[in-house]
Amino acid sequence: MTDLILLGLETSCDETAASVLRRSADGRVEVLSSVIASQIAAHAPYGGVVPEIAARAHVESIDAIAGQAMSEAGVIYGDLSGVAATAGPGLVGGVMVGLAFGKAVALARGLPLIAVNHLEGHAVSARLAADIPYPFLLLLVSGGHCQLLAVEGVGACKRLGSTIDDAAGEAFDKIAKSLGLPYPGGPALEKLAVGGDPTAFTLPRALLGRDGCDFSFSGLKTAAARLAETVTSETQRKDLAAAVQTAIARQLSDRTDRAMAAYAMTRGNRDLRFVVAGGVAANGAVRAKLMETAAARGFSFNAPPLIYCTDNAAMIALAGAERLALGMTDPLDAPARPRWPL
Numbered sequence: 001m002t003d004l005i006l007l008g009l010e011t012s013c014d015e016t017a018a019s020v021l022r023r024s025a026d027g028r029v030e031v032l033s034s035v036i037a038s039q040i041a042a043h044a045p046y047g048g049v050v051p052e053i054a055a056r057a058h059v060e061s062i063d064a065i066a067g068q069a070m071s072e073a074g075v076i077y078g079d080l081s082g083v084a085a086t087a088g089p090g091l092v093g094g095v096m097v098g099l100a101f102g103k104a105v106a107l108a109r110g111l112p113l114i115a116v117n118h119l120e121g122h123a124v125s126a127r128l129a130a131d132i133p134y135p136f137l138l139l140l141v142s143g144g145h146c147q148l149l150a151v152e153g154v155g156a157c158k159r160l161g162s163t164i165d166d167a168a169g170e171a172f173d174k175i176a177k178s179l180g181l182p183y184p185g186g187p188a189l190e191k192l193a194v195g196g197d198p199t200a201f202t203l204p205r206a207l208l209g210r211d212g213c214d215f216s217f218s219g220l221k222t223a224a225a226r227l228a229e230t231v232t233s234e235t236q237r238k239d240l241a242a243a244v245q246t247a248i249a250r251q252l253s254d255r256t257d258r259a260m261a262a263y264a265m266t267r268g269n270r271d272l273r274f275v276v277a278g279g280v281a282a283n284g285a286v287r288a289k290l291m292e293t294a295a296a297r298g299f300s301f302n303a304p305p306l307i308y309c310t311d312n313a314a315m316i317a318l319a320g321a322e323r324l325a326l327g328m329t330d331p332l333d334a335p336a337r338p339r340w341p342l
């Protein structure tokens with residue numbers, strides 16, 4: 001088999017992204033370009049993503065962003081082996097823009113289309129920069145999702161646990177908002193927490209030590225929002241930010257630790273690889289805590305480089321390439337799926 005060259009498109013939330021990626025027959029991966037046009041400035045005045053504004057912004061920029069990705073990669077449409085576009089889950093107006101663009105390129109050029117699950121993109125994102133063979137245990141923590149999955153192979157995941165209320169990124173964002181921080185809240189809260197004392201506030205320890213691998217962040221969110229109303233000094237704000245970050249990292253670690261124990265048993269303690277991916281995987285305290293957890297359980301620790309933690313199209317192109325290599329393609333009438341569990 002020859003090399004595959006994929007155009008990847010990502011429009012499920014507030015980034016319009018396109019990427020060109022080469023995957024060689026032996027599975028080596030080279031990101032030839034990865035262009036991300038962030039809509040942060042357009043949504044910031046509203047304190048969160050406004051779906052209608054997002055969809056319109058994707059329409060305005062998708063053509064230019066895809067063109068930029070192609071020219072930065074030094075390829076023409078005739079060089080492509082396939083087009084991979086996010087088909088969900090996400091904001092349906094945005095998803096439809098990228099998917100329709102991908103279908104148009106596929107139809108015009110006679111190329112196979114791969115309708116990619118955004119979460120599968122996050123699942124493979126660590127494989128963009130390192131050779132991490134299947135199977136592995138995945139903690140997927142983003143703005144919309146918080147799940148533990150056993151990833152057995154391409155498109156083959158088994159869910160071990162998920163959040164019963166908010167996602168971890170959502171908790172970061174909402175608590176950050178109550179602390180008066182700008183959107184997106186996660187990175188802003190991480191900055192504020194630097195030098196803060198995480199022991200200065202006591203926060204709920206949801207589900208800690210409980211059976212199973214599910215998550216819950218709503219109690220923490222409510223408690224932190226109440227405390228945010230009472231803080232007066234900058235020192236207190238920093239302390240609260242540090243306490244929140246530590247509480248989120250601790251819960252992620254506690255649930256992951258349980259999943260690791262169960263996963264190790266089913267695998268007979270062989271091939272113990274752990275991957276954390278998604279926007280929240282960009283958080284230094286979260287990474288550090290999970291690194292400790294993995295080491296204590298004898299798992300290797302893997303996380304994508306920071307640029308591939310948050311939404312990007314390189315991960316969509318890779319998920320598409322892995323599927324295409326196995327002949328898994330989709331028809332041109334593949335639907336946009338606002339809800340699409342892995």
Ligand code: KG4
Nearest residue numbers: 142143144169186187279280282283310311
């Ligand atoms: O994966 P992503 O870009 O989009 C989704 O698919 O949801 O994740 C975005 C989420 C947001 O909630 C954002 O606040 C959070 O990831 N995030 C962070 C950090 N960077 C992004 N949370 C904590 N610390 C960070 N450094």
Ligand code: ZN
Nearest residue numbers: 122142310311
């Ligand atoms: Zn995402």
